[in-house]
Structures are given as structure tokens and as C-alpha cells.
Amino acid sequence: MKINKGRTDPAVSPVIGVLLMLVVTIIVAAVVSGFAGGLAGDAKAAPSVSMDVKIDTSASNGMGGTTSQMTFEMLSGDPIPTKDLEIITYFTNSTGHIYKTSHSATSEKFDLYGYGTSYTRLPYLNDISKVGYAGNNDKADFGNYTISTGDILSAGSTRQVAEFLGLDWTAGTDPDPDTIDDADFKPGATVQVNILHTPSQKTIYSKEVVVK
Numbered sequence: 001m002k003i004n005k006g007r008t009d010p011a012v013s014p015v016i017g018v019l020l021m022l023v024v025t026i027i028v029a030a031v032v033s034g035f036a037g038g039l040a041g042d043a044k045a046a047p048s049v050s051m052d053v054k055i056d057t058s059a060s061n062g063m064g065g066t067t068s069q070m071t072f073e074m075l076s077g078d079p080i081p082t083k084d085l086e087i088i089t090y091f092t093n094s095t096g097h098i099y100k101t102s103h104s105a106t107s108e109k110f111d112l113y114g115y116g117t118s119y120t121r122l123p124y125l126n127d128i129s130k131v132g133y134a135g136n137n138d139k140a141d142f143g144n145y146t147i148s149t150g151d152i153l154s155a156g157s158t159r160q161v162a163e164f165l166g167l168d169w170t171a172g173t174d175p176d177p178d179t180i181d182d183a184d185f186k187p188g189a190t191v192q193v194n195i196l197h198t199p200s201q202k203t204i205y206s207k208e209v210v211v212k
Contacts, residue, residue, distance in 0.1 A: 046202035049077030053193050055161070055211045057186065065177060068161040072123060072153040079148040084199050087123070089165055090192040093184035101166040104198070105143025110163050114171060122164050123153035165191065187212055 052073045059069035072087075083105040091099045109119040118135035121142045125131050130151075131139040138144050147153065155164040158178040162169035168181040188211065195205035 044197075044199040046197045046200040046204055047078040047080050049080065049204050050075040051077075051195065051205045053205070053207065053209050055191060055209055057211060061157070061177075067156075067177060068158040068180065070123070070155040070161045070164060071126070074147050074149055074151050076149050079146050080197070081146045082153075083143045084197055085147075086196040086198055088194045088196065091165055091167070091185065091189070093182055099166040099182075101164065103142060103164065107142070109141065110160065112157075112160065114159065122155045122160060124156075126152045126154040126156065185211065 052075055053071070054073075055068070055070045057068045058066045061067040085104070087103045089099075089101050093099075103122060105121075107121055109121045112118045112120055112135050120134040120137070120140060121144075123142055124134035124140045125142075125145045125147070126134075131137065131145060134140040134154075142153070155161045158180060159169055159171070161167075162178075162180050165185075167185060170179050170181060172178045190208040190210055193205065193207055193209050194203055196202070197204050
């Protein structure tokens with residue numbers, strides 16, 4: 001019997017090719033699956049939260065008069081470090097002009113009373129028992145505290161609300177109060193408020209808030 005050396009059965013080559021392709025496919029699938037799993041593992045979960053946001057143009061100023069006030073009350077949910085939050089607001093007046101603001105842990109502080117002596121990053125934590133008074137008190141500044149159920153964040157005066165929403169305002173001379181210049185900002189107007197959880201890049205609050 002004559003043996004042909006150095007030759008391969010023609011039927012074997014296609015089989016080997018198919019097996020190699022199958023192995024490569026399995027390896028690629030495993031790499032892709034591992035990469036996707038890693039991404040999923042690295043993703044941050046957005047906290048669960050219920051929030052009530054109010055804008056009131058006739059809130060009591062504690063001295064027998066009224067002022068504007070904007071509050072964020074946490075009704076329920078997971079405690080959230082405010083350094084992980086960004087508050088974005090939009091107000092559109094009757095001419096179509098859009099006032100947009102963004103507030104985070106890196107935003108500039110605001111001169112609360114106009115004397116150049118008391119600054120805070122809005123909205124401050126309105127809880128004296130937890131952090132003390134806002135104004136030259138880092139603990140009360142947005143971005144430095146953790147908000148939990150029952151906490152209220154505030155922009156507690158007309159000038160603070162105007163600053164927070166990006167509106168122009170005019171300082172009053174006692175006993176006249178400060179005023180917001182845009183006449184369209186009044187009861188019945190709406191402000192779009194979005195709260196973004198920055199680690200997850202998920203919006204945890206989004207609502208058109210009606211001004212009262």
C-alpha cells in the first residue's frame with residue numbers, strides 16, 4: 001500500500017476552519033460580555049426620593065411683611081449628599097426669554113443681605129439645630145450637607161430667589177422691600193425645576209412648579 005506523505009484529507013480543512021471561527025466567536029463574546037458587565041457594575045444607582053418644591057411670592061418675612069421664598073422639602077427617600085446634586089431651573093417670560101440657572105457644590109456663594117459680610121451657597125439647609133444659621137457657615141452651604149427626610153432647603157428672601165433663578169432684582173430701601181424686575185414672575189407663572197443626581201447622571205426630580 002502506497003502512503004502519500006505531506007497531504008491532508010481535503011474534508012479536514014473546512015472542519016478546522018469552522019472550529020477556529022467558533023473559538024474566536026466564543027472568545028469575542030466573552031470579552032464583550034465581561035466589558036458590559038464591568039460597565040454595569042461601575043454604574044451608580046440613582047437614589048429614591050420624593051421632593052416638594054414651592055415658590056411663594058408672599059411668604060412671611062418674620063417682621064410683619066412679606067417676601068419671596070423658594071423651598072425644597074424632602075418628603076421621603078434615601079439620604080443624599082448634596083455634593084452629588086445639581087439643581088437646574090428654567091423660567092420663560094412672556095417675550096420668550098429663558099432664564100436658566102444651575103446650582104451645584106461648586107457654585108459661587110451669595111451675599112445674603114447685601115452688606116458684604118454674610119455669604120452662603122444656595123439653597124442653604126434651613127435647620128438651625130443641625131447646622132446653625134446660614135451665612136459664613138460652611139455646614140449650611142449647598143454641597144456640604146446631606147439631605148434626608150424632613151429637611152428643607154431654602155432661598156429665603158426675594159433677593160435670594162431672584163439670584164437662584166437668575167432674575168434681575170432691585171434692592172428696596174427700608175421700609176420698601178426688594179423687588180424682582182421681571183413683571184412676568186408672579187403668581188401663576190411656572191418654573192421648570194430639575195434635580196440631577198450627578199454620579200448616576202439620572203434626574204431624580206423634574207416638575208413645573210407654579211409660583212404662588
